[in-house]
Amino acid sequence: MAIVKKRLGDLLVDSGIISDEDLQRALVEQRQTKQKLGDLLINQGYITEQQLIEVLEFQLGIPHVSLFKYQIDPSVAQIIPESLAKRFMAIPIKKEGSKLLVAMADPLDYFAIEEMRMTTGFRIEPAISSKEELQRAIARHYGLQDTMSQMLVEMPTQDEIRETEIMNEDAPIVRLVNQMIQQAVQLKVSDIHVDPGENSVAIRYRLDGVLRTERQIPKGMQGFITARLKIMARLNIAERRLPQDGRMTLQFDLKTVDVRVSSLPTIHGEKIVLRLLDLSTGVKSIESLGFSARNDESFRSMIEKPYGILLITGPTGSGKTTTLYSALSHLNQDHVNIVTVEDPVEYQLDGINQVHVNPSIGLSFASGLRSILRQDPNIVMVGEVRDSETAEIAIRASLTGHLVLTTLHTNDSVSSITRLRDMGIEPYLIASSLLGIVAQRLVRRICPDCKTVYKPTEQERIMLESRGLKVEALHRGSGCGSCNKTGYRGRVAIHEVLVINDSLRTLINANGTIEQLREAARGQGMIQLMDDGLAKVTQGITTVQEVLRETIAY
Secondary structure (H helix, E strand, O other), X not given: OXXXXXXXXXXXXXXXXXXXXXXXXXXXXXXXXXXXXXXXXXXXXXXXXXHHHHHHHHHHOOOEXXXXXXXXXXXXXXXXXXXXXXXXXXXXXXXXXXXXEEEEOOOOOHXXXXXXXXXXXXXXXXXXXXXXXXXXXXHHHOOHHHHHHHHHHHOOOOOOOOHHXXXXXXXXXXXXXXXXXXXXXXXXXXXXXXXXXXXXXXXXXXXXXXXXEXXXXXXXXXXXXXXXXXXXXXXXXXXXXXXXXXXXXXXXXXXXXXXXXXEEXXXXXXXXXXXXXXXXXXXXOHHHHOOOHHHHHHHHHHHOOOOEEEEEEOOOOOOHHHHHHHHHHHHOOOXXXXXXXXXXXXXXXXXXXXXXXXXXXXXXXXXXXXXXXXXXOOEEEEOOOOOHHHHHHHHHHHOOOOEEEEEEOOOOHHHHHHHHHHOOOOHHHHHHHEEEEEEEEEEEEEOOOOEEEEOXXXXXXHHHXXXXXXXXXXXXXXXXXXXXXXXXXXXXXXXXXXXXXXXXXXXXXXXXXXXXXXXXXXXXXXXXXXXXXXXXXXXXXXXXXXXXXXXXXX
16 A cells, blocks of 8 residues: 655645644744644544544544454564564564555654565555554564573473573573563552462453453473562562562663562462653642542642641552652642652652651651651651551641651541541540641543544433532543443542631541531531542533442442
8 A cells, every 4th residue: 555645734724623723833843842633632532542543543444453453473573573673663463475564653754664565575565553553563562471481491390490581680480570660660550469379370461440461371480580679679588478579670662660579379379560750750730630629629728738738548559659649749848848748758858858667676656746746847747657656746746846657548528537436546636736637549541532422311310410529511531442341541539628727627526426527527518428429420520430439338
């Protein structure tokens, strides 16, 4: 198929997707940033990736290939070298005689097409696919499969694991583990699970809060992978009966990734979980946390108080630490002394004194908090209140002129008050110290590339109207290659912000029940988690199903 060499910008203007003025502005910026025009237009929000694909497909007849459901022959994938595949974001998917069909993110990159033709000797027929699909396909078909095959051939027959096989950087097991983590980083995975079964080992990735099995590997590889991961995290490889925790820092493609490693003995061997934190993304601003206008105003007013305690609550993985770091970044100014005590320190912030707790030498949250209060702090951040001792010290610190920010594991904002009481904190201390509580969850965003409009079902309409919301249309993702056919891509927080006012202080002091506290909170206009989530549903950000999944028990 011969491609007509028409410029992308002209195609988009002719299709009415962008105006000529938009194009001229983008071209000026392109000359400064040296980005590809398509990438720049997508990043700046002028177009979506799906619109770009549709223009190239319908205007130029370039076929669109969904790699998610395309079975690629591994031998065909290897026709183009891995280095070229990664550089041009392209992968061969079909061979017919002297013709090679190649899925590309930019099928108008004629230089890339010519270089692939000269390298392979094939006539290159470009197709278009989304960047995320291509990243997955490249990660899946290059390196990892070859390394696994090599491991199976070279795997020792004896039970004893030799040191050279898990320490030598050129050894197949070392490459396999590195490629497994690198693939997860490319796919923006938050957790890797190495799950041992009776006859095989499952490698599972958690993406946007949902676990899925990436691949099954032979049972014989389990000991090698476990030993290599434990060596990397500085854990004791000889100890297989007790749980262990460690961490490591890795670099992939100029990205620094912090990895927390946890091992747990099971009946089929040690299960390993790796939590990945991409340090290159940096700390988010408060504006990007997803607060509604009202909640944003309440949150800012609380963190700008001179003293008192603010609690961020929610289950593990609900973004509590991200919210804390955003608040610290906002408060980090030259005239204040900020000290944190964390387990572990996730992001390193310039101008902030951060302490990493180490229980093995007696440095707990409580002892660390006692010490930092002698460091003349204005603002103190405690990673988590885990016991009554830490809670009492944090609350007393907030009563003596310090602003204290911390997290607590509770289901909603009001139950945090009863949790503190259960820890043995006197009601008068809670009432006089507490500024407010932010409860939050993470829900999946609708994929922008396959976002469609639909008429609400009768059940959805009734539920929305019961919460005071009336809509004629809602949005959902139809499922595409960019979102792995899930209809979702990325996550956004939903919040419940409770500001402690005088009437609530009186009720807390009087040992009010949780029902009385909830009623008082609603009476002062607190937006509940479900209501904040449903408001984001009406804005086309997420779906009713996602909000119910995270809030229905509440």
